[in-house]
Amino acid sequence: MTGIVLALLGAALAVGLAGIGSAMGVGLVGQSAAGVVTEDPDKFGQTLLLQALPGTQGIYGLLTGFIIMQRVGVIGADLLNLTMQQGFSVFMASLPVAIVGFISAIYQGKAAAAGVGLIAKRPEELGKAIIYAVMVETYAVLALLASIMLLFGIAL
Amino acid sequence: MPVNETIFAYAVGRIRALETRLLDKGKLERMVEAASGDEALKVLAETDYAGLVAELASVHDFEKILQEEIKRVFSLVKKISPQPYLTDLMGLKYDVHNLKVLLKAKYLEETNHDILFPVGTIQIDKLRAMVTEENFRDLPVALRTAAEQITEEFAVSRDPQVIDLSLDRTLYDMLITAARNERAAVLEGLFVREVDLANIKTFLRVKRMGRNKEFFKKAFLPQGRLTADLFINLLEEPLEFLADRLAMSDYAAVVSEGVREWQEKGTITRLEKLSDDFITDYLQQGKRMPFGLEPLIGYLYAKEIEVKNIRMILVGKINGLPIEAIRERLRNVYI
Numbered sequence: 001m002t003g004i005v006l007a008l009l010g011a012a013l014a015v016g017l018a019g020i021g022s023a024m025g026v027g028l029v030g031q032s033a034a035g036v037v038t039e040d041p042d043k044f045g046q047t048l049l050l051q052a053l054p055g056t057q058g059i060y061g062l063l064t065g066f067i068i069m070q071r072v073g074v075i076g077a078d079l080l081n082l083t084m085q086q087g088f089s090v091f092m093a094s095l096p097v098a099i100v101g102f103i104s105a106i107y108q109g110k111a112a113a114a115g116v117g118l119i120a121k122r123p124e125e126l127g128k129a130i131i132y133a134v135m136v137e138t139y140a141v142l143a144l145l146a147s148i149m150l151l152f153g154i155a156l
Numbered sequence: 157m158p159v160n161e162t163i164f165a166y167a168v169g170r171i172r173a174l175e176t177r178l179l180d181k182g183k184l185e186r187m188v189e190a191a192s193g194d195e196a197l198k199v200l201a202e203t204d205y206a207g208l209v210a211e212l213a214s215v216h217d218f219e220k221i222l223q224e225e226i227k228r229v230f231s232l233v234k235k236i237s238p239q240p241y242l243t244d245l246m247g248l249k250y251d252v253h254n255l256k257v258l259l260k261a262k263y264l265e266e267t268n269h270d271i272l273f274p275v276g277t278i279q280i281d282k283l284r285a286m287v288t289e290e291n292f293r294d295l296p297v298a299l300r301t302a303a304e305q306i307t308e309e310f311a312v313s314r315d316p317q318v319i320d321l322s323l324d325r326t327l328y329d330m331l332i333t334a335a336r337n338e339r340a341a342v343l344e345g346l347f348v349r350e351v352d353l354a355n356i357k358t359f360l361r362v363k364r365m366g367r368n369k370e371f372f373k374k375a376f377l378p379q380g381r382l383t384a385d386l387f388i389n390l391l392e393e394p395l396e397f398l399a400d401r402l403a404m405s406d407y408a409a410v411v412s413e414g415v416r417e418w419q420e421k422g423t424i425t426r427l428e429k430l431s432d433d434f435i436t437d438y439l440q441q442g443k444r445m446p447f448g449l450e451p452l453i454g455y456l457y458a459k460e461i462e463v464k465n466i467r468m469i470l471v472g473k474i475n476g477l478p479i480e481a482i483r484e485r486l487r488n489v490y491i
Binding site for chain 1: 165166167168169170171172173174175236446
C-alpha cells in the first residue's frame with residue numbers, strides 16, 4: 001500500500017461523513033417542515049430556507065474532497081506517488097471537516113427544525129430562526145478552514 | 157423504551173401549526189361577553205369550529221360538536237404520533253368514564269343522564285354489550301379484573317361507590333404503570349399530579365361529610381406523591397392545616413386559594429379551576445420543545461381544556477349566568 005490510498009480514504013471520508021451529516025440534518029428539518037406545511041401550506045418557502053441550512057456541511061466535505069483529488073492528481077495531471085507519511089498527512093487533514101461536518105450538520109438540523117416550529121407560530125421571525133441555526137455553521141466553517149490550511153500546508 | 161426524540165419531528169411540526177388555531181383568551185372573552193348562547197356560538201363560528209357550528213341546529217345541541225371535536229383531535233394525534241400507544245393513554249380515562257356510566261346505569265337501574273364520550277379506545281357499543289352480558293374478556297387485563305370484581309362486590313354490597321372508587325384506582329394504576337414502563341416522564345408526571353389533586357379533593361369532601369379515616373383510605377388513590385398518612389393525620393385537624401402542610405409542595409397555591417373558597421362559599425369550583433390551571437402550567441413545557449412527546453400531550457390537554465371552556469361558556473349563556481360568574485370559572489389557555 002502506498003500513501004495514495006490513505007489520501008483517497010481521506011477524500012472519501014470528507015465527502016462521505018459530512019454528506020451523511022447533512023442528509024440527516026436536512027431530513028430532520030424536512031420532517032418538521034412537512035408537519036407544519038400539512039396544516040399551513042403557505043409556509044413552504046420559509047421552511048425550505050431553513051431546511052437548506054444543514055446542507056452546507058456536505059458541500060464543505062465535497063470541496064475538501066476536490067482539493068485532495070486535485071492535489072494528489074486524481075483530477076487533471078498524473079497521479080502522484082505519495083509516501084506513507086504524505087498519504088497519512090493528507091488523511092489527517094481531511095478529518096476536521098469530516099468529523100465536525102458530520103456532527104454539526106445533525107445539530108444544525110435540530111436547531112433549524114426548532115426554527116420551523118418558531119415560524120409556524122411567528123412567521124415574521126424567520127430571520128431569528130435562521131440566525132439560531134446559522135450559529136452552528138460557524139464550527140463547520142472553522143473545520144473547513146482547518147482542513148484546507150492543512151491540505152495546502154502539506155508538501156507533496 | 158427511550159427512543160430518539162427526533163422521531164417526533166413531523167408530529168411536533170404539525171402540532172406547532174395546530175397550536176396557533178387554539179382559541180385564545182380574546183376569543184373566549186368575546187364569547188363570555190356575548191349577549192346570548194346564539195351570539196356566543198357566532199363567535200365560535202369564526203374559529204376552527206366553523207364547520208361544526210354550521211351543522212348545529214340549535215345551541216342546545218352544542219355537546220354534540222364538542223364531543224365531535226375531541227374525537228377528531230384524539231384520532232388526529234393518534235394518526236401523527238410515532239408512538240400512538242402513548243397518546244392513547246390520554247384517552248383511557250374516557251373508556252373508564254364510559255364504563256362507569258354504563259355500569260351505574262345497569263346496577264342503579266336508572267336512566268342515566270351522564271354523557272358517554274365516543275373518544276376512548278373501546279367503542280361504546282362494544283362496551284355496552286360487555287356490560288349487559290357481564291363479559292369483560294375483551295377489556296385490557298387490569299380493567300377486566302376491576303370490572304369483574306365490581307360485578308361481584310356490587311351483588312353483595314349494593315354500594316354504587318364501589319364502581320367509582322375501584323375504577324379510578326385501576327385507571328391510575330394502568331396509566332402510571334404504562335407511563336413508567338415506557339419511560340414517558342411527561343405522562344408519569346401528569347398522572348401523578350392528577351392523582352394528588354384528586355386526593356386533595358377527596359380529602360375535602362371526606363372532611364366535610366365527617367367520614368372516618370377508613371372511608372378516606374378506601375377513596376384514596378395510592379399512586380401520587382402525597383401519602384395517605386399525610387391526609388389521615390390531618391383529618392382531625394382544622395382545614396387550615398392542609399394548606400400549611402402543603403406549603404412547601406407544588407400544590408401550595410392551588411390548595412391555599414382553593415380551600416379558602418371552599419370554606420367561604422362551600423364550592424369546589426375554584427379548586428377545580430386552579431387544579432386544571434396547575435396541570436396546564438405543568439404541560440406548557442411542551443410548548444418549548446422542538447421534539448418529543450411533550451408537545452403532543454400538551455396539545456391534547458389544551459384541546460380538552462378548550463372544550464371545557466366552551467362548554468362552560470355555553471352552559472352559562474343558556475342558563476343566563478352573570479358574565480362574572482362564567483369568567484371566574486374559565487380555565488387558563490395553553491397558548
